[in-house]
Amino acid sequence: MSLDGREALYDGSNSDGHFLRRPMSPHLDVYRFRLSMALSILNRISGVASAVGFGLAVTWLGSLAAGSKEYGRAQRVVNNPLGKLALAGWGVATVYHFVAGIRHLIWDDGHRFEKHQINEDGRITVAVTGGLSGVLLGAVFVLSRCRRKARVQG
Template structure:
């Protein structure tokens, strides 16, 4: 049986001579580390943030279309499921931003040692979770206050 780590494939140089190049090992060979999971999560949250931005464009389009379309958009975003989607989008944007700052620091040549990577991972998760929680709580509280004011104003009339 052949050792997976010695797997080679035949490639060619620009002058046409054949050479053997190492193949990248499959994910089963790697040990999962926090930095690996965070890097994959950063890519996934980038896709989610982009999809959420598209939803934001549709929301702005509804606002531009008129009061009836905007009322429908507000009904969707005011729904608990809609608010859960918005909170998830907010959390993905924040995590992707934190991961992007981490990558920017690495690109500048800093904090790239193994020990520093292992220390920075939990810090990045903590910052993302903390900032997401604070911002989502603040936004949900503002929404609840506005709803209660509208309800009180409706009873007063």
Template sequence: MSSANRSARPLSPHLQVYRPQLTSILSITHRGTGIALSVGIVYLVAWLCAASSSSETYAIFAWFNTSVVGRICLFGWTWSLFFHLFNGIRHLFWDAGYGFELKTAYNSGWAVVGGSVAATFGAWLLAYAVR
């Protein structure tokens, strides 16, 4: 087989060959939320540094946090936290040898999605109720 024929074939697994499944989407999302949480930690440290430095510096962070973009970022980081937490718990069950059956894997995956959305809205509603 010539090298020209080999380079024309897709590598396996390939996105054009396989349909995305819930388990693969959740795996990719778990990695993405880990990255988002890392960015969020850097932002949190900068926010704390601004709070300890001066009221003018903190006012910039307070302004951003109350802006539309800031609220979207904070909401996304909150969802990332809950998704990563719940999916991490799901992985702990897998590490213990439970939940590998296809139906159970899908049910636990949907539970992670629903639980993370519900916990995010619950946390934001609680935060607004306390204010």
């Protein structure tokens, strides 16, 4: 008997002793990797990343409450290029998790379960995430430039 994953059958017997050949749950090598699978994995990862980012945001707020010395230290971390990258990643992860959550709410309501609808919604989810993330990051960039310019002039 071949151990090919596509023929995932269980050979055994039932309680009466009769021979059975039942399908087992297929392993990952049975499925073709699809966008919807990647988006499901990304939804879980983005949820964790978003939670970690909110924890860091609370830490930043705590440094604000702790005084100018601690706040200055936190600002140096945030203004570092890696800090800015982490903030951008947090924003994208939070936006994606939000958009994917809306997709899951639609599924919970019993809609959009056809294979072509799931694939279409996956592409829409990626596009909406990209658009909203671009708007969010663009707005943060423009506001920080305006704030910096006001500080230099004032």
